[in-house]
Amino acid sequence: MNAPSFKASSYKSDITPIWCPGCGDFHVLMSITKALAKLGRPPEDIAVISGIGCSSRIPAYTNCYGFHGVHGRSLAVAAGLKVARPDLTVMAMSGDGDGFSIGGNHFLHACRRNIDMTYVVMDNRVYGMTKGQPSPTTEPDWDSALSPGGTGLSPFHPLVIALASGANFVAREFSGNIKACTETIFEAIKHPGFSFVEILSPCVTFRPDEKEWKNQVHEASVSETDDPARAARRIMTDDGMNTGILYRGRRKPYFASVSDRTGDLTTLEQAFEV
Amino acid sequence: MDALSPQAKNVSFAVVGTGGAGAITAGSILLEAAGKSGWYGLLTRSVGPQIRGGEAAALVRLSTKPAACMSKEFDILVAIDWKNADRFINAMPVAAGGLIVCDPAAGDPPQAALDMDCTIVQCPIGELAKSIPGGRENMISIGLVAQLAGLPVDNIMKVVQSKLGSKGEQAVETGRACIAAGMTAASGFNHAYTLAPPIEQDGSRWLITGNEAVGLGALRGGVRFAAAYPITPATEVLEYLSPALASIGGSLVQAEDELASINMIIGASFGGLPSITATSGPGLSLMMESLGLAAASETPIVVVDVMRVGPSTGIATKSEQSDLNIAVYGFHGDADHVVVAPLSVADCLFTGQWAVHIAETLQTPVILLSDQSLGQARLLIDKPADVTFLTQRKTFIAEDEDYKRYALTADGVSPMSLPGQPGGQYTADGLTHTEKGTPSSTRRDQREQMNKRHDKINNFDYGAHWGVCEGDAASDTVILTWGSLTGAARETLDTLADEGIPARLVSLRQISPFPEEALTKALTGARRVLFVEQSHSGQFYRHVRAHIDLPFETRSLNREGPYLIGPDEIASQIRDWKNQ
Numbered sequence A: 001m002n003a004p005s006f007k008a009s010s011y012k013s014d015i016t017p018i019w020c021p022g023c024g025d026f027h028v029l030m031s032i033t034k035a036l037a038k039l040g041r042p043p044e045d046i047a048v049i050s051g052i053g054c055s056s057r058i059p060a061y062t063n064c065y066g067f068h069g070v071h072g073r074s075l076a077v078a079a080g081l082k083v084a085r086p087d088l089t090v091m092a093m094s095g096d097g098d099g100f101s102i103g104g105n106h107f108l109h110a111c112r113r114n115i116d117m118t119y120v121v122m123d124n125r126v127y128g129m130t131k132g133q134p135s136p137t138t139e140p141d142w143d144s145a146l147s148p149g150g151t152g153l154s155p156f157h158p159l160v161i162a163l164a165s166g167a168n169f170v171a172r173e174f175s176g177n178i179k180a181c182t183e184t185i186f187e188a189i190k191h192p193g194f195s196f197v198e199i200l201s202p203c204v205t206f207r208p209d210e211k212e213w214k215n216q217v218h219e220a221s222v223s224e225t226d227d228p229a230r231a232a233r234r235i236m237t238d239d240g241m242n243t244g245i246l247y248r249g250r251r252k253p254y255f256a257s258v259s260d261r262t263g264d265l266t267t268l269e270q271a272f273e274v
Numbered sequence B: 001m002d003a004l005s006p007q008a009k010n011v012s013f014a015v016v017g018t019g020g021a022g023a024i025t026a027g028s029i030l031l032e033a034a035g036k037s038g039w040y041g042l043l044t045r046s047v048g049p050q051i052r053g054g055e056a057a058a059l060v061r062l063s064t065k066p067a068a069c070m071s072k073e074f075d076i077l078v079a080i081d082w083k084n085a086d087r088f089i090n091a092m093p094v095a096a097g098g099l100i101v102c103d104p105a106a107g108d109p110p111q112a113a114l115d116m117d118c119t120i121v122q123c124p125i126g127e128l129a130k131s132i133p134g135g136r137e138n139m140i141s142i143g144l145v146a147q148l149a150g151l152p153v154d155n156i157m158k159v160v161q162s163k164l165g166s167k168g169e170q171a172v173e174t175g176r177a178c179i180a181a182g183m184t185a186a187s188g189f190n191h192a193y194t195l196a197p198p199i200e201q202d203g204s205r206w207l208i209t210g211n212e213a214v215g216l217g218a219l220r221g222g223v224r225f226a227a228a229y230p231i232t233p234a235t236e237v238l239e240y241l242s243p244a245l246a247s248i249g250g251s252l253v254q255a256e257d258e259l260a261s262i263n264m265i266i267g268a269s270f271g272g273l274p275s276i277t278a279t280s281g282p283g284l285s286l287m288m289e290s291l292g293l294a295a296a297s298e299t300p301i302v303v304v305d306v307m308r309v310g311p312s313t314g315i316a317t318k319s320e321q322s323d324l325n326i327a328v329y330g331f332h333g334d335a336d337h338v339v340v341a342p343l344s345v346a347d348c349l350f351t352g353q354w355a356v357h358i359a360e361t362l363q364t365p366v367i368l369l370s371d372q373s374l375g376q377a378r379l380l381i382d383k384p385a386d387v388t389f390l391t392q393r394k395t396f397i398a399e400d401e402d403y404k405r406y407a408l409t410a411d412g413v414s415p416m417s418l419p420g421q422p423g424g425q426y427t428a429d430g431l432t433h434t435e436k437g438t439p440s441s442t443r444r445d446q447r448e449q450m451n452k453r454h455d456k457i458n459n460f461d462y463g464a465h466w467g468v469c470e471g472d473a474a475s476d477t478v479i480l481t482w483g484s485l486t487g488a489a490r491e492t493l494d495t496l497a498d499e500g501i502p503a504r505l506v507s508l509r510q511i512s513p514f515p516e517e518a519l520t521k522a523l524t525g526a527r528r529v530l531f532v533e534q535s536h537s538g539q540f541y542r543h544v545r546a547h548i549d550l551p552f553e554t555r556s557l558n559r560e561g562p563y564l565i566g567p568d569e570i571a572s573q574i575r576d577w578k579n580q
C-alpha cells in the first residue's frame, strides 16, 4: 500500500489522560500509537475496545474509533465488532482485574476462538481504579485494606492460560521499554488470530514497589517458539519478568461465514409456505 | 362435540408416545396437511423432564378459523403407548363424547384415562405397524386421526412425500400403507369428528413457530449479526437465525455466556450491523448491566426474551409473562429504552421487524418480550403481508466539521458514524459524557444527555402499533391484556359475541415507553376493565396502574404458569361480572 505517512501523534486524541503522573499506562499509550504509525493504517480503520479500570480509559486517548464498555467485557465487544467488520484492525485493552477476574471467562474463550485481534492487558497486579485491592495477579502476601496480610492465593498465570486456551501469539513486555513494546504490539497486530500481549505497567500510586520493575525485567534469554509445550514450560519456570515474544503459533484464525450473498429473503420466506 | 357430529369448527387431538415413537412427527404431518387443505390450527408439544426417551405428546388443534391457543379438551387421544402416561395425561383431558384410541398390547390405560367421560377403543397399533415391512406406529396414528377428523389423504401424502421423499420411494410407500391401515381401522370405530370445510382460502398458508417468526422478522428488519447462548425456550430463535443469516451474508457467533452474547451484539452494532440476541429470563438477568451500556452509549440492539416460568430456573419448558418488571424496570439508573411484545405467532414476525426498526431509528436497546406459548407453538397462519419500514440509522456526513457523536438534536437522535469513516472517530461510552463523547461528571452533561435520551424515546411517534382494539367498540366491558394472551382474549370475544354478550379487547404491544395517551383514549367509555395476565403478582396491572388513572371498576385474572389462562376462563369472569 502506498500509505500516506502517519505519525504516532496521528493516533493520539487531544484529551488529557486522568492517570497519575508516572503511571505506566502513559507509556503503553505511546507504544500503541507508535505501533499503529508503523502499521500505517489510517486511524479511522482502527478500533480500540476496552472495559473499566484506569488502563481501560485508553480508547478515548487515541484518535481511533473507540468503545469504553462495562467492566470485563472488552473481548466480547471486540469479537462482535471484528466478526461484523473484518476489514477493521481491532484491539482490545484491559487491566488485570478487568481481563483476568471479572472478564476471565471471556479471556479463555477469546484465546480459544482465535479471532484475528490483538489483546493488550496492562498488568499492574492491582485494582488501580478502585484504589488498591488485590487482583488475580497480585502476590499472595500483598497487604491491603480489603485483604489484610494478603490473599494467601497464588497468582493467576495469564500467559500459560493463554497458551493452554489456544492464543496464537503470546508476549510479555514492560511499559517502560517503549521500543520493545512498540515492536511487539506491531508484531501482535500483524499476526493472524488472537494475539495476547501482557504489559507490566506499574501502578505508581498503589504499588510504588513496582517502580523497581524497570530494574527487574529482562529480555527472554531464548528466542520465541511455535511449540506451545516448550513455550508453556519456559513461562512456567521463568521469574515472571521475562520479556519479548514467547510464542507465535500457526492456528487458523476464526472464520465467520460472512459471504457476499445478498440480503434477499425470498427463499427463506418460501420455506414456511405449506 | 359428540361422536359422529358433523361439521365441527374445531377438532383437537393428541398423539402420545415415548420419545422415539414419533408422536410429534405424526402431529406435525397432520397439521401441515390440514394447512394444505385450507384449515388453520396449531401444534404444541408436551414433553417430560427427561431429556430423551421420555414421554412426548403432540397436541394439535385444527380449526376453520385462525386459532391462537390450544383447546382445553381433546376430541381424540391416540396413545401409541402408555409409558409414563400418568405423568402427563392430566394435561390432555378428553372431552365428553371424545375418543381414546389405544393399543391393548401397550397395557391398561392409566386410571386418569379410565375416569374420563369418553369412549375408549382398542386398536392394535403396534401389530398393524408390524404387518407392514418398515411400518411405524406413528404413521398408523396419522391414518387413525385422518379418518376420524376427515382430513384428505392426498394432502397428507403430499406432506409425507416431502418429509420422507429423501429416504426413497420405498419409505413413502410404507408410509402410505400405514396411513391406509390406520384409516381402515378407524372407519370401524363408529366415531367421527369431522372438521367443517375451511372458510374460503384467499392466499397461501404459512406454517411457522413464534421463535422462527421473530427471527425472520428481525431479518426483514435488517439484522445481519447475532450472538447466541442457548436457553430453553429461546434456542430455536438462534437455531433459526444461524443458517438463515449465513444464507444472506450475515453471521452468528456462539458466545461463552450471555454476558458475552450481549456485548458481542453491542460490538457488531457499533460496527454498523443491525444485531440481535435471544434469551430467556436467566439470560436476561445476566444481560442487564450491558443493556444499560447500550442505552447510555446509544448503541442499537434487539434482545428477544422468550419468557418462561420463573423465578430462577423455574420451569424452562412452560410459559409465563413475568419478565415485564425486569425488562422495563431492571436497569440501574434511569435508562430509557423500549420494550415491545408480540400479540400472536403471526405478530412475532411484525414485532420482530418493528423492534429492529425502533432500535436502529432511535439508537437504543429494544427488548422484545415473547414467551414459550408463542415461541414454541407451531401455527398455520395466513401468509403475512410484507411490511416496509424505512429503517435507517441517522448517519454522519463526513463533511460535518467537529463531529459530535452525542450531539443534542431536535429529536434527540444524533448522527452515528461507523468505524472506517474518516473524521467520524469517537469513543462510545457508558460513562456520562459530553456531546463529543468525552467522559464528564458535570451536572450539565448528565442532565442534557439524560434529557436527550429520554426525549428521543418518549417523543417518537410509535403510530398505531402501540396495541390493538377489537370487539364491540360500543361496549363498556373491556378485557385488557398484553402479548401472548391476546389470542385467548380474542377467542373470548368470539364466544361472548355468540352468546350476545358485548365486550371489547384492548391489548398492548408497546410496553415501554408506556402508551399513556393511546391507552387512555382506548379505554374511554369503559365501566369494567378485566386485566388478564400470566403473572403471579400482577406485573402488568401494576405497570398500567403506575401510568394512567383507572376511573372504572377493575378486576384482575392473573396467575403464574404453567397452567395457561384460556378463553373459557376469561369468558366466565366476564359473564359473572355482568351478572352481578
Ligand SMILES: Cc1ncc(C[n+]2csc(CCOP(=O)(O)OP(=O)(O)O)c2C)c(N)n1
Pocket (backbone or CB within 6 Å): A052, A053, A054, A055, A056, A071, A094, A095, A096, A097, A098, A099, A122, A124, A126, A127, A128, A129, A130, A135
Ligand atoms: C460490574 C462492576 N463491578 C465493579 C466495578 C468497579 N471497578 C472499576 S475498575 C475495577 C478494577 C480495575 O482493575 P484493573 O482492571 O486491574 O484496572 P486498573 O485500574 O488497575 O488499570 C473495579 C473493580 C465496576 N466498574 N463494575
Ligand code: SF4
Pocket (backbone or CB within 6 Å): A018, A019, A020, A022, A023, A024, A025, A054, A055, A124, A128, A129, A202, A203, A204, A205, A206
Ligand atoms: S491509580 Fe495506578 S493504575 Fe491508576 S492511574 Fe494511578 S498509577 Fe495508574
Ligand SMILES: [Mg+2]
Pocket (backbone or CB within 6 Å): A053, A095, A096, A097, A122, A123, A124, A125, A126, A127, A128, A135
Ligand atoms: Mg490493574
